[in-house]
Every structure is written in C-alpha cells, then in structure tokens.
Amino acid sequence: MATPHFTVHQPATLEEALDLLGRHRASVKLLAGGTDLIMKLRGGAMSADHLVSLNRVGGLNRINYQDEDGLVLGAGARISDVAAHPDVRKHYPALAHACSVMATTQIRNMGTVAGNLANAAPSADTAAPLLAYRGSVVLVERGGRRQVKLEEFFKGPGLTVLEPMEILEAIRVPVPPGRAGSSYLRLSARSQVDIAAVGVAGFLALDLDGCMMGVRLACASVAPTPVRCPEAEAMLEGQRPDPRLLARAAVACVRAARPIDDLRATANYRRAMVQVLAGRVLQKCLSMAQGGAQ
Amino acid sequence: MAKQTIEITVNGDRYEVAIDPWRSLAEVLREDLRLTGTKIGCNQGDCGACTVLINGRSVSSCLTLAVEAHQREVTTIEGLAKSPQELHPIQEAFVEKGAVQCGFCTGGMIMSAKQLLDKNPQPTETEIRQGLSGNLCRCTGYNKIVEAIGDAARRLAPAGEGK
Amino acid sequence: MKNPAIIGASIPRLDARQKVTGQALYTDDLTLPGMLFGAILRSPVPHARIKRIDVSKAKALAGVKDVVTGADTPQVKFGNWRLVPDSQDELPLAVDKVRFIGDEVAAVAALDKETALRACSLIEVEYEELPGYFSVEDSTQEGAALIHAESEGNVSLARKIKYGDLEAGFAQADYVREDTFRVHAVSHAYLEPCSSLAAPDEGGRVTLWTSTQVPYIVQCLLASTLGLPENHVRVIKLNTGGGFGGKMELRKWEFCAAFMAVRTGRPVKFTLRRADELASGRRRHGMPIRSKVGFSKDGLLMAKDFDVLLDGGAYNSMGPTATFLCGNFGAMLYRYPAYRYLGRHVYTNKPPAGAMRGFGAPQALFAAETQMNMAAHDLGIDPIDLRLLNAMETGDEIPEVATISSCGFKESLVKVRQMSGWDVKRQEKKPGHGIGVGCYSFISGGVFNWFNTKYNFASAEVRVFEDGTAHLLTMATDIGQGSDTVLRQILAAELGIGVDKIRLTASDTAVTPKADLGTWGSRVTLMAGNAVVQAAKKIKEMLIPVVFGHFDLNQIHDIAFENDRVFSKARPDKGFSFGECVYKALKGRRGEPLTAFGAYTPRNKGLVSPAFSFGAQVAEVEVDEQTGLIQVHKMYTAHDCGVPINKMAVEGQLEGSIHMGLGYALMEDFVMKDGRTLNTTFLDYKIATAQDMPPSQSVEIDTYEPEGPFGAKEAGEGLVSPTAPAIAEGVFHATGYRCLDLPITPPKVLQGLGRLKG
Incomplete structure (x- = not known):
C-alpha cells in the first residue's frame, strides 16, 4: 500500500475540465467529493497520474427544481445539500431520505450525488430512489451531450456507460404526477451508520379510479448494480391496491435480486430482506398516495 | 511530480505551503502547520477524529486533498476558543459534563458539534445523535457528549430562547 | 469518610481543557529533529518457516537508514508472565517461524513514511508454509502440527479450580442442564492507533514515548530484549487515546523504535495504521464454553462444572491471566457449594488474543x-x-x-x-x-505477581511546598479513564488542599517512583490510591508536630487537614495555612524538602x-x-x-x-x-x-x-x-x-x- 502519486488539476470551467481529461487521457480520473476516489487510490484499487477536480468548476453545484422540467442536480451538488433542499424534500422525499441517512455528516458534506452514481457501487444509496423517480444522467464530452436513463447507466460493480472522456454533468428527474407516493428503506444488519446491506425504493401514483400507475421499484446492494424490479412493477401497474397483491409483488422483487454473500450480509438474508423492505415500501408509497395531494 | 503551492487560511491565519498534491489536509495540518489537534484515527473517513470545517462545513480532513483547501477557510479545534481563558461554549460544556475521556475523538467530536449547532441551534436529542454519527468514541458511550451538546445549545441560545 | 466535597464529587477531569482545545499531546503528535519514520513488514501467511530473508533491495533504496530482521536482534524472548519464563513465547522480530498473518518479520527506518513503506515492500522473504489452524478444535486435534515446539497439543497452559464435592452436588440436584456457548473475538478499537517514538540518549541509553497502559512493564521488557540495564531505558507515556487492555504489553514496534534509534543514533517513530490495528492487533479471546449446572427444585445452586478452551491465537500474550480469571468469573456472583473449572489456553494461527x-x-x-x-x-x-x-x-x-x-x-x-x-x-x-x-x-486489581516485580505493585511520591501546593509523582497510567484526576482527588482529600493545588507527574519511568504495574484489571484507584494515601499520611506526620509545638497543644488534641489549613480540631484557631505549616516544618528540617513515599502491595488477599x-x-x-x-x-x-x-x-x-x-x-x-x-x-x-x-x-x-x-x-x-x-x-x-x-x-x-x- 504505497502512497499514490498524482497531479491535481483544478479547472474553472467544464470546457477546461474536458480539455484536461483529453490531454491526460492515458491516466486520469475525475475528482468530485473524493470520498470514494481517494480511498480507492490509496488502497490500490485504482490508479491515476492525474486528477481533474470538479470542485472549482462554476455552476456545477446547482440544485434546481421547476414545475415543468423537474429536478436538475449539478455534478457538484453535495449529498447534504440535496438532503436539505426544500424542493427535493417536497417532491422527491425518498431521494431526500436516502441523502440524509447514507454515510456520515462529513461524507455527505463532501460527497456528491453524481459521484455516488458514477462510482457505481452496487450499494449506492441514491441510485435506488433515482431509479424509482425515473432519473437520467446528462453526460458531456467535447463533442456534445447525451442523456442516459439511469437504468441504462450502470454496467456492473464500478462500471457505467461513461466514456473515458465524458463527465457526468447533471442528473435530471422528471416531475412526479399528483397523488403519488414514494419511499426508500435501507437496512444495515449491524449499525445505523453503515453501508446498506439492502436498500429498496418505490414509487407509485394512483389514477382517478384508484388504480396504481407508474409503479417503479428498485433495489440496491442485492445485485452487481442497483436494479429495477420489472416483474413486480408489471404485476402492480393498472391494478387496484390490495394487500395480497402488494405481498406478491414484494416476493417478485426478490426475483430481481442476485445477491452475494459478503462481509455485510449473506445472500439469503438479503433476499429475505428485499421482500420485507419491498412490502413496507409499497405500503408506505400507497398510504402517501392515498393520503394527500403530493 | 511538482509540488503545488497552496494558500490556506487556518483559524484566521494565512499560510502558504508547497505540498505534494496527493497529501491530505489532515497530514498538512499536522505535519506542515504543526496543528496536531486534528487527529488521524483511521485515515479512511470512518472515525471522524480528523473533522475540520472548510468554509463552515464539516469534512473528514483525512479524505480531503490539501490542494482542495486552496484559498478556503479552515477551522480546526485549535481555532475554536477565543483565548486560552475563554473556551467556546461547546468546549466548556464538554469539560463540565464529563464528555471527555481519552480525548482522542474529542477535537473532531467538537467540530461536528459546532457544525450541527451552526445549522440547527436547538437540536433534539435524536438530531444530536444523528449529527454525531460520523464521529466514533470508544470511551464515553456518547451519552455525556450528547448531554454536553444539549447544554452548549442552551448556552449559545440568545437570552429568552431555548431553556 | 472525609472531605465529602472532594470524594464523590463530579469534578471535571483536570486534563479536559487541554483535550477540548486540541493542545493535549499524544505520541504521534511529537516530531523530533532528525526523526526517522518506521514501518513494519508483517507475515502474509498464517504459519510458515522462514527460509530466507533478503533486505538488500530495501537497504539500497534512497532515504532508508536502517533495516532490521530477527537475525539482527539479541533474540531475547519476552512476555508479561516473567514469573513463568516458559510462558514468554514472543521474539521482537520473527526468527525461523511466523505464526499468524501479521506476525512482525522486519522493520525499516527511513526519512519519511512513504519510503519506509516502500522499503518494506522490497524486502524479500521466502516462506515454507506449514498447516494453519484457525479454531481451537482444529489446533487441538490429534496430529496437528505444533505452533510452538514446546506446547504439546497446542495447549500452552491449563488452569484448574476445584472446591466442594462436584459429584455429590450434581447427584443431589433436581435440575441439571449442560450447554455449550460460543463467544467471539472482538477488538479494543481504541481511537488512537498505537504510536511509539524512541530517541537515543547519552551513554547508550534510550528514551521511549509510547502510547501504553504499562510504562513500567515496557521499560523492563524493553531493557531485557535490548540487552540493556533497566535504568538505561526511560519510558514516558503522554496522553494515551484509550487502551482497554490492548496496550498492556511490550509491543514489537516499541522494540524496533528503540533498537533502531540506538543503531542509527536518530529518533525513530512508528505509528500504526487502523488496518494494522484491526488486521493484526490484539483482541478478546474467543472461546467455546461448556457449562453444566445443577439446582435444587427450589432454585438453590448445587454444583457447576465449567470447561473452557481459550482461543489464544499465535502467542500467550495475557492469555494465562485471562485463563485464570475466566474460571474465577465462572463462579463469582453466587454461592456455589461445589465448582470445577478447567481452562485451557490454545494456540491457533490467528492474531494473539490478549487482555481486554x-x-x-x-x-x-x-x-x-x-x-x-x-x-x-x-x-x-x-x-x-x-x-x-x-x-x-x-x-x-x-x-x-x-x-x-x-x-x-x-x-x-x-x-x-x-x-x-x-x-x-x-x-x-x-x-x-x-x-x-x-x-x-469484578476485581479491583490482581494480587498475583505474574510480572515478578521486585517493587511494590503501586507507589506514590508526594512533595509539599511552602506555597501551599503539592506535587504527586506516580507511575499510575491514565489512558483516558481519569486516574490523573482521581489520584489528585484522593491526595487533596487526605491533605485537605484543593485539587488545583496539586501538580502531577505521571508515567515517566525515570522520575516517578518504582513501581506501578499499570492500568489493567481495574487496579489503579484501589492500588495507586492506597499508595497516595500512605504517602500523604507520612507527610501529615511531618506536619502535625509543627502545630503541636507552635501552639503548645495538649497531646489529646487531634489535628485536622481541611480547606488548605492544618489545625486543632477542637480549637480551629490554633493552626496555620497548609503552606505556612510546610514552611515551618521546612525550617525545622533545616531546608530538607518534605517528601514522602507511599506504596501498596496486596498481601494475604487470596489468589484473585x-x-x-x-x-x-x-x-x-x-x-x-x-x-x-x-x-x-x-x-x-x-x-x-x-x-x-x-x-x-x-x-x-x-x-x-x-x-x-x-x-x-x-x-x-x-x-x-x-x-x-x-x-x-x-x-x-x-x-x-x-x-x-x-x-x-x-x-x-x-x-x-x-x-x-x-x-x-x-x-x-x-x-x-x-x-x-x-x-x-x-x-x-x-x-x-x-x-x-x-x-x-x-x-x-x-x-x-x-x-x-x-
């Protein structure tokens, strides 16, 4: 475990940052909050001769909500700021919750939601609620921009569709419909402050007949990437809420999980917990949707 | 690889230091500026002993590259008391409520408490416990620390507020 | 009970201000001119013979000032149980064999931390792996290879306790049950990683600042492993960030720091990383515990049979004491007419368990x-x-x-x-x-002299001055529990002066009186406290005659020490301030300072x-x-x-x-x-x-x-x-x-x- 050596570049604009990425393409990484990157570099899990810091790029830390366009989180938006933002708390409570319970205060003050996604840890806490809210990511390179749905973004542990010369510039989340409910529950088997051993997020809305629509369920820490649960979603879509149906959907969520045994939990336990948490998340979503205008 | 020169303001004092860009803020504070009140308990961002404020926000200085603190204001535990005679109310409360044992976590714990009370001057016990969850203590069981922060909140409250 | 204002008071710790302001110094906070940084190469395999070590590449690296392996050292075995030399099973650096992943094999001192670490990675070690045993069941099975050649069946020691008629007890019992429990190893997880800094002193002497619970034990064992007279080694404890039993032995980096400081003529500092602490640090003994207990139908205890295998890891460490105490606590709390205990301390190829x-x-x-x-x-x-x-x-x-x-x-x-x-x-x-x-x-310290010290178990020196203050010198070791405060409260209560009047010097083996066995087994308040009381009483004996003489008191008077005054209880006006009394006594002694020693060693207190x-x-x-x-x-x-x-x-x-x-x-x-x-x-x-x-x-x-x-x-x-x-x-x-x-x-x-x- 020798100390990693690298040069740190601190561009003031995104263009400069893209230039630097290109110039040092042979061995370069982007630095945002650094909470994962620095550990990976020190631990030898990753190496780079150059780091391009996004922390002095103007305008990147925006958190912006508009009733037409929904939510935009800049790549520099800190997890703690997202957690505390009134619009996020109002329209995306499951995301606000994920951002307020993950890691520690210090790490939330340093880390960014974009970094949490770009690291592509299977346990990324913000990924499951953003999947449930139909989030997408805006990727920029010198040639231009593209928008990728979050469910198409993750490729494996630590792997995404990001090209080497691309920067995750922002996260976009559409405006949720009215009469909707959403929730994120995480569980770590030992302590309150922990990497989630299992996380489940859900979203659903009710139509005028009281049938569920736009149902989304997503899990973290139970597969190589954060995953959606399409089978469970399909079972619920267009149906009237019924406790037995919700329970069956929770069981179906387990089939989306491909968990492993690791330090934090066994695969068996994770599977069982996906069902428990999915059941609770659906209940919570439903009562929120039934309870109010949100 | 060349050293980078950074200017940082720590506890109101301006420093200019040439450093290797891979070094952490915690190392530079301790080794170059000789401000050893910031402790390294894990060097992995898990224990909170290295907590400092950068522009008023608490961070783990062991995971923060010192170059990222260039032209920023850093507050460490040494910068909290107005003078040796006049401690910050959080420090006073820690002393009087028995919130200190071995003391190794204390500096970081107090910086987290400072961040918490700056944002939320009248926290509930649950909020205090959440605010401290990034700072590990092996000696006290935290109860006296929680008590001290509640007490500090009362000391800091303008007359008539809180109780 | 005297001075209730001081005894039982919730007075804030006297070191708290230093700690809340970041001024309190811990070993890693020290930097000395010319200081080198140490790093340790540890075994990557659990059990192996060392075939060859080649340090030439490490030595050749620019910035490296010293590289040592077991072969360079005097190879003196050590362990806290000096009373039983056979139990001392550790060498400062491995010779011939490694016994757990993390066993210390070599050490480097270099101009900076990074170079020291890089040099470690350049040391070539060829291992011939031996079978590794990771549970007490495996290491005690028939035909298992021996982890230490001297310990048959990989059992390093057995301890028995027996009293009462066990067979009769179970025979008479109406209700008997037998269960097997399994408890696991856990970490001390003190927040301050271990750190030690050694500096060469004149005359081949060495000073070691170290994060420890036992300065005296470190001094003695460091001297024996270095081949120096005890008095050539000075151990100083600064603030220690918790210990919980994990810092109560001579540790190998303490030896390496001192050994390389002497060799290089420069200060050498080692500070462990958290990963080192958790991967190879001491831990609490895991154990399978088989317990059989019998009761009468009314619920009276009749007999208990308690059988324990302690998973000791690769070395004895404090296992012998834990083995005995485990048996003792198997039958504390209740009245057992009959009890039998068999505890066996078993070697495995895991990091050693110790005191916790x-x-x-x-x-x-x-x-x-x-x-x-x-x-x-x-x-x-x-x-x-x-x-x-x-x-x-x-x-x-x-x-x-x-x-x-x-x-x-x-x-x-x-x-x-x-x-x-x-x-x-x-x-x-x-x-x-x-x-x-x-x-x-639980116990208030142990009575058994396993360290085989020639000195008292706890000692104190008290000096008093004509300005009304006192100086308490003690080797008692505050690692965060607050003994520096508590001992001053005890002295203040005894002398009747304020705690703020007492300067304390603690845990410096060159200046504090011999000896104190350190902080473990909850011994400090009782043992060091008694030593302080005894020293204070001797001081009082020096002061009392002054009051009698000056005021010509009838000998039936009793003298009180309260509120910074020394006076007749019956006639409080007949007396002086504490400082004045010392002044007068000093005059009477023609300038010989008022100093007294106190000590405590438990005698006739059973076995525990x-x-x-x-x-x-x-x-x-x-x-x-x-x-x-x-x-x-x-x-x-x-x-x-x-x-x-x-x-x-x-x-x-x-x-x-x-x-x-x-x-x-x-x-x-x-x-x-x-x-x-x-x-x-x-x-x-x-x-x-x-x-x-x-x-x-x-x-x-x-x-x-x-x-x-x-x-x-x-x-x-x-x-x-x-x-x-x-x-x-x-x-x-x-x-x-x-x-x-x-x-x-x-x-x-x-x-x-x-x-x-x-």
Whole structure:
C-alpha cells in the first residue's frame, strides 16, 4: 500500500475540465467529493497520474427544481445539500431520505450525488430512489451531450456507460404526477451508520379510479448494480391496491435480486430482506398516495 | 511530480505551503502547520477524529486533498476558543459534563458539534445523535457528549430562547 | 469518610481543557529533529518457516537508514508472565517461524513514511508454509502440527479450580442442564492507533514515548530484549487515546523504535495504521464454553462444572491471566457449594488474543448469566428472584481463592428491578418487546505477581511546598479513564488542599517512583490510591508536630487537614495555612524538602483480588421479527463500586462499558478467512455510533470497601460483562429466540425464529 502519486488539476470551467481529461487521457480520473476516489487510490484499487477536480468548476453545484422540467442536480451538488433542499424534500422525499441517512455528516458534506452514481457501487444509496423517480444522467464530452436513463447507466460493480472522456454533468428527474407516493428503506444488519446491506425504493401514483400507475421499484446492494424490479412493477401497474397483491409483488422483487454473500450480509438474508423492505415500501408509497395531494 | 503551492487560511491565519498534491489536509495540518489537534484515527473517513470545517462545513480532513483547501477557510479545534481563558461554549460544556475521556475523538467530536449547532441551534436529542454519527468514541458511550451538546445549545441560545 | 466535597464529587477531569482545545499531546503528535519514520513488514501467511530473508533491495533504496530482521536482534524472548519464563513465547522480530498473518518479520527506518513503506515492500522473504489452524478444535486435534515446539497439543497452559464435592452436588440436584456457548473475538478499537517514538540518549541509553497502559512493564521488557540495564531505558507515556487492555504489553514496534534509534543514533517513530490495528492487533479471546449446572427444585445452586478452551491465537500474550480469571468469573456472583473449572489456553494461527476490558469475565459471564436465565425459565422462577436466592454477600468466602470484603449485589438486584419497572414489563409483555437481566462481579486489581516485580505493585511520591501546593509523582497510567484526576482527588482529600493545588507527574519511568504495574484489571484507584494515601499520611506526620509545638497543644488534641489549613480540631484557631505549616516544618528540617513515599502491595488477599465489585443490569429491547433487527431502548444499571471517588468519572466508565458490551452483544465481530481478518476498517468493523446507543439510567449502591482508599473499589471494567447476557435475555423474552453464540445478529434471530434458512 504505497502512497499514490498524482497531479491535481483544478479547472474553472467544464470546457477546461474536458480539455484536461483529453490531454491526460492515458491516466486520469475525475475528482468530485473524493470520498470514494481517494480511498480507492490509496488502497490500490485504482490508479491515476492525474486528477481533474470538479470542485472549482462554476455552476456545477446547482440544485434546481421547476414545475415543468423537474429536478436538475449539478455534478457538484453535495449529498447534504440535496438532503436539505426544500424542493427535493417536497417532491422527491425518498431521494431526500436516502441523502440524509447514507454515510456520515462529513461524507455527505463532501460527497456528491453524481459521484455516488458514477462510482457505481452496487450499494449506492441514491441510485435506488433515482431509479424509482425515473432519473437520467446528462453526460458531456467535447463533442456534445447525451442523456442516459439511469437504468441504462450502470454496467456492473464500478462500471457505467461513461466514456473515458465524458463527465457526468447533471442528473435530471422528471416531475412526479399528483397523488403519488414514494419511499426508500435501507437496512444495515449491524449499525445505523453503515453501508446498506439492502436498500429498496418505490414509487407509485394512483389514477382517478384508484388504480396504481407508474409503479417503479428498485433495489440496491442485492445485485452487481442497483436494479429495477420489472416483474413486480408489471404485476402492480393498472391494478387496484390490495394487500395480497402488494405481498406478491414484494416476493417478485426478490426475483430481481442476485445477491452475494459478503462481509455485510449473506445472500439469503438479503433476499429475505428485499421482500420485507419491498412490502413496507409499497405500503408506505400507497398510504402517501392515498393520503394527500403530493 | 511538482509540488503545488497552496494558500490556506487556518483559524484566521494565512499560510502558504508547497505540498505534494496527493497529501491530505489532515497530514498538512499536522505535519506542515504543526496543528496536531486534528487527529488521524483511521485515515479512511470512518472515525471522524480528523473533522475540520472548510468554509463552515464539516469534512473528514483525512479524505480531503490539501490542494482542495486552496484559498478556503479552515477551522480546526485549535481555532475554536477565543483565548486560552475563554473556551467556546461547546468546549466548556464538554469539560463540565464529563464528555471527555481519552480525548482522542474529542477535537473532531467538537467540530461536528459546532457544525450541527451552526445549522440547527436547538437540536433534539435524536438530531444530536444523528449529527454525531460520523464521529466514533470508544470511551464515553456518547451519552455525556450528547448531554454536553444539549447544554452548549442552551448556552449559545440568545437570552429568552431555548431553556 | 472525609472531605465529602472532594470524594464523590463530579469534578471535571483536570486534563479536559487541554483535550477540548486540541493542545493535549499524544505520541504521534511529537516530531523530533532528525526523526526517522518506521514501518513494519508483517507475515502474509498464517504459519510458515522462514527460509530466507533478503533486505538488500530495501537497504539500497534512497532515504532508508536502517533495516532490521530477527537475525539482527539479541533474540531475547519476552512476555508479561516473567514469573513463568516458559510462558514468554514472543521474539521482537520473527526468527525461523511466523505464526499468524501479521506476525512482525522486519522493520525499516527511513526519512519519511512513504519510503519506509516502500522499503518494506522490497524486502524479500521466502516462506515454507506449514498447516494453519484457525479454531481451537482444529489446533487441538490429534496430529496437528505444533505452533510452538514446546506446547504439546497446542495447549500452552491449563488452569484448574476445584472446591466442594462436584459429584455429590450434581447427584443431589433436581435440575441439571449442560450447554455449550460460543463467544467471539472482538477488538479494543481504541481511537488512537498505537504510536511509539524512541530517541537515543547519552551513554547508550534510550528514551521511549509510547502510547501504553504499562510504562513500567515496557521499560523492563524493553531493557531485557535490548540487552540493556533497566535504568538505561526511560519510558514516558503522554496522553494515551484509550487502551482497554490492548496496550498492556511490550509491543514489537516499541522494540524496533528503540533498537533502531540506538543503531542509527536518530529518533525513530512508528505509528500504526487502523488496518494494522484491526488486521493484526490484539483482541478478546474467543472461546467455546461448556457449562453444566445443577439446582435444587427450589432454585438453590448445587454444583457447576465449567470447561473452557481459550482461543489464544499465535502467542500467550495475557492469555494465562485471562485463563485464570475466566474460571474465577465462572463462579463469582453466587454461592456455589461445589465448582470445577478447567481452562485451557490454545494456540491457533490467528492474531494473539490478549487482555481486554473484563479479562475473561465477559465470556464467562455471558455463559454463566445466560445459563442462569435459562434455568430460571425452566424452573419457573423469576430471573431476578433466582439470583437473589443465590447471591453472594459481604463476608462470603470462595475457599482458598477470595474473601468478599464488601458486596452490594443483592441491593443492586433489588434496585435495578425497581428502577426498570421489571415486574410489570416482565408480566405485561408487548409483542416484539422484551426485558432481560445480566449481572457481574469484578476485581479491583490482581494480587498475583505474574510480572515478578521486585517493587511494590503501586507507589506514590508526594512533595509539599511552602506555597501551599503539592506535587504527586506516580507511575499510575491514565489512558483516558481519569486516574490523573482521581489520584489528585484522593491526595487533596487526605491533605485537605484543593485539587488545583496539586501538580502531577505521571508515567515517566525515570522520575516517578518504582513501581506501578499499570492500568489493567481495574487496579489503579484501589492500588495507586492506597499508595497516595500512605504517602500523604507520612507527610501529615511531618506536619502535625509543627502545630503541636507552635501552639503548645495538649497531646489529646487531634489535628485536622481541611480547606488548605492544618489545625486543632477542637480549637480551629490554633493552626496555620497548609503552606505556612510546610514552611515551618521546612525550617525545622533545616531546608530538607518534605517528601514522602507511599506504596501498596496486596498481601494475604487470596489468589484473585483485594476487593470485588458487583452489579446488575437490565436491558429493554425491541426486536423487529421480520428483519431480525434488535434495538436496545434503555439500559438500567445498579452497581456497587464502593465509594465513588468521582461520580461523573464512574458514570463515564459505566456508559463506556455499555457501549462495548452492546457492541459485543450485537455488532462487533472479526470476519476471518483462513487466518486473515477481512474487516479491517471502521466501516466494516462496527462499533456503535451515537445513534446506536440507548440512554442509560444508573445508580451506585452505597457500600464501603475497607481495603480501598476512602472505601472505593473497581468501577470501570466489570460493567462490560452484564450487557450481552441482559440483551440476550431481552431478545429471548421478546421473541423466544435464545442466543448461545455471540454476536446476536439479525440473521441468527430470523433463523432462530424459523424465518430464514441457514
């Protein structure tokens, strides 16, 4: 475990940052909050001769909500700021919750939601609620921009569709419909402050007949990437809420999980917990949707 | 690889230091500026002993590259008391409520408490416990620390507020 | 009882201001001119013969000033049990063999940390691997290779305790049960990683600043391993960021720092990384414990047979003491007419287990107290009633082992029952909620001279001055528990001066009086406290004649030392300020300073300890039967620590003990594979955070320990034991799931309830 050596570049604009990425393409990484990157570099899990810091790029830390366009989180938006933002708390409570319970205060003050996604840890806490809210990511390179749905973004542990010369510039989340409910529950088997051993997020809305629509369920820490649960979603879509149906959907969520045994939990336990948490998340979503205008 | 020169303001004092860009803020504070009140308990961002404020926000200085603190204001535990005679109310409360044992976590714990009370001057016990969850203590069981922060909140409250 | 204003007061620690302002110095905060940085090369394999070591590449690296291997050292074995030289099984650096992943093989000193680490990676070591044993069952099986050639069957020592007629006891018992419990290894997880800085001194001497609980033991063992006279080694402890038993031996980096400082003529500092601490640091002994116990149908204890294999890891460390104490605590608390204990300390190819808060008691008491709860359930007797029926009392004797000179156990049980609302909560059960009890007893230091010191177990020197102040010198070692404050309270109470009048010099082996065995086994308040009292009494004997002489007092007068004054009790106007009295005494002695030594060594106190503390704890828990998560809502404790010297410090010890006990019960565990520790960060080695900790309510039972200073006895260690059995019983009460193997994890709860497949 020798100390990693690298040069740190601190561009003031995104263009400069893209230039630097290109110039040092042979061995370069982007630095945002650094909470994962620095550990990976020190631990030898990753190496780079150059780091391009996004922390002095103007305008990147925006958190912006508009009733037409929904939510935009800049790549520099800190997890703690997202957690505390009134619009996020109002329209995306499951995301606000994920951002307020993950890691520690210090790490939330340093880390960014974009970094949490770009690291592509299977346990990324913000990924499951953003999947449930139909989030997408805006990727920029010198040639231009593209928008990728979050469910198409993750490729494996630590792997995404990001090209080497691309920067995750922002996260976009559409405006949720009215009469909707959403929730994120995480569980770590030992302590309150922990990497989630299992996380489940859900979203659903009710139509005028009281049938569920736009149902989304997503899990973290139970597969190589954060995953959606399409089978469970399909079972619920267009149906009237019924406790037995919700329970069956929770069981179906387990089939989306491909968990492993690791330090934090066994695969068996994770599977069982996906069902428990999915059941609770659906209940919570439903009562929120039934309870109010949100 | 060349050293980078950074200017940082720590506890109101301006420093200019040439450093290797891979070094952490915690190392530079301790080794170059000789401000050893910031402790390294894990060097992995898990224990909170290295907590400092950068522009008023608490961070783990062991995971923060010192170059990222260039032209920023850093507050460490040494910068909290107005003078040796006049401690910050959080420090006073820690002393009087028995919130200190071995003391190794204390500096970081107090910086987290400072961040918490700056944002939320009248926290509930649950909020205090959440605010401290990034700072590990092996000696006290935290109860006296929680008590001290509640007490500090009362000391800091303008007359008539809180109780 | 004297000076109630000082004794029992919740006075803030005297070092707290330094600590809250960041001024308090810990070893790693020191930098000396010309200082080198050390790094250690550790074994990557669990058990192997060293075929070859080549350090040439490391030596050739620019910036490297010294590289040492076992071959360069005097190769003197060491260990804390000097009384039994055969038990001293460690070398400062490995010679011929390595016995666990992390065993120290070589050390480097270089101009900077990075170079030292890089040089370590350039040392070539060729290993011939031997079979590795990672459980006591494996290492004690027939034909297992020997981890140490001298220890047959890989059992390094066995300890027996036996009294009463065991066979008759079981024969007469109406109810007999036998259970096997498994307890696991956990980390001390002190927040300050170990750090040691050595500097060469004139005349071939060496000074070592080190984060330790035992400066005197480090001095002696460092001298013997370096081949120096004891007096050539000076050990200084600065602030130490917790120890909990993990810093009570000579450690190899202490040796390497001193050895290389002498070789290079420059200061050398080693500071461990957290990963080193968790991967290869000392830990609490894991054990399988087989316990058989018999009761009469009315619930009276008849006999107990307690059989334990201690997983000692690769070296003895403090295992011999833990082996004995485990047997002792298997039968403390209650009156056992017959008891038999067999404890065997077993070598395995894992990081050595050592002393850790409780020292054998948390393991023994998890088994013993859980079994008590199981018996209560079967016998249909309330668990607290069953305990009251069998509880020890003041004056009880354990034949040839100990006499209980003060005991507030029954009072603790009665009090905790009332405080916790036990009877109601036990009867009116809410689904998922439970309440459970666990109890403890603990020692106030050990009486056995395993270190084979020629000096007293604790010593103090007191100097008083004509300005009304005093200077207390002691080798007693404050590692965070607050002894620097408590000892000054004791001296202040005895001399009748304010604590602020007392300067303290502690834990510097060159200037503080010989000796003090250090901080472990909850010995400091009682032993060092008694030494301080004795020294203070001698000072008073020097001052009393001055008052008598000056005021021409009738000899029936008694002299008081209070409020910074020395005066006749009957005629308070006849007296001086403390300073004036010293001044007059000094004149009378023609300038010879007033200095006195005090000491304490327990004599005729049985085999264990001069005093025992007791207590009972109740845990209120809630179990989520779908996830298996356990939440502890509240802890109630009533305990007997004699007279608390500093109430706030006692509460701090209690709350810290609950933290460690709760971690032991629920979340702390080493995840190991083939001898390798996998969870080497605080992210994965979980200690409870502020959010995990329940509120605590506690009360001290009013007792007076005749052997302790001002009636005080142990307060900081025993309390780590009752928490796990209390929580386990709470979980049983809530769910019906009985955990016999710690920690109680959510998957185990679900499996126990039949809701999760293995």
